[in-house]
Amino acid sequence: MSKRKLFRGDKGLKFKYSVEGVNKILTDRYQTIESFLDTEFPKNNNLMSPTINTQIYDITWNSHFVTINDRVKTVSDLKEVLSGEYYCTNSDIRLTKTDIMRKSTHSIEDVRETVKDVLFEKIKKDSRVELDGDIIKGNSQRYQLFFTKGTKCACCGIEGKYFAKEKRIKDKSYHLNLYGIDDNGQEVLITKDHIIPKSKGGKDELENYQTMCIRCNERKGNKTE
Ligand SMILES: [Zn+2]
Structure with missing residues (x-):
């Protein structure tokens, strides 16, 4: 790093x-x-x-x-x-190191295959899928975003390359975080950004989401809040 x-x-x-x-x-x-x-x-x-x-x-x-x-x-x-x-x-x-535990990494294709049948599942208990021995929630709005609008940051263009199965120490279950790698070889978290910020009435729905790396997201966040 x-x-x-x-x-x-x-x-x-x-x-x-x-x-x-x-x-x-x-x-x-x-x-x-x-x-x-x-x-x-x-x-x-x-x-x-x-x-x-x-x-x-x-x-x-x-x-x-x-x-x-x-x-x-x-x-x-x-x-x-x-x-x-x-x-x-x-x-x-x-x-991040002391807060987040990483268990494994997975290709975008593997994750797409794992969640594809439950991606838009509305019933919570039916949305759970197994990935390499752990149950994850397969209908997360982040996965919906990444698998419909792509894994590329809308701002700087850095692209999500793999998922990591991670949890914070206090969390019960794992979830998948998408990461890209910048020109210096540094890992960059790819996030779900609200196109119209929530503070300006933007909704929590797919139409209002875009893929954005955490750096651009924070830069944007600072300006609009
Ligand atoms: Zn970016």
Whole structure:
């Protein structure tokens, strides 16, 4: 997974912490995620430096708060998460590794074949199909979109190439996420976008959906909300 360097002028990765006995909140800052990962803690035996076990809070990326799961409590946790897979834009780091469990990947053709008879099934219990040992809901609006309008991002043209059977740790069952690969070899989630945003009265129906990669979707989302 490639990790994007920040552009000049970006404010980088920042987090707040406090040191025992010092009644002050301190800020630690890094121009790039790599420079944070390369840093040995504590820095230069500096007593005010965070250590690997220092509790951190208010983590920001280019001045935007980063949503991080509850397990990231210390410098060491943040290092672990950021050395895994994540996806970042100028304003956001989306951490996936600790949240999402991937079991297998499947070709678009295999998935199409698996869900084709239930793609538009209206009865919930009849929409379940088995894919490689797991039961998935075969009539998801995302699959309806991808199999009727295609897997290509309407905005940048990146194309969905395979499905991954994934779930968040708290989820009971698996679902399929569609991914493409960008020019840097980085995996990009392909999503279902509302052509007319819900906030502007757009409906939750196939006619109002288009295929869009998460990067374009977030860029669009930021403008219309
Ligand atoms: Zn795109």
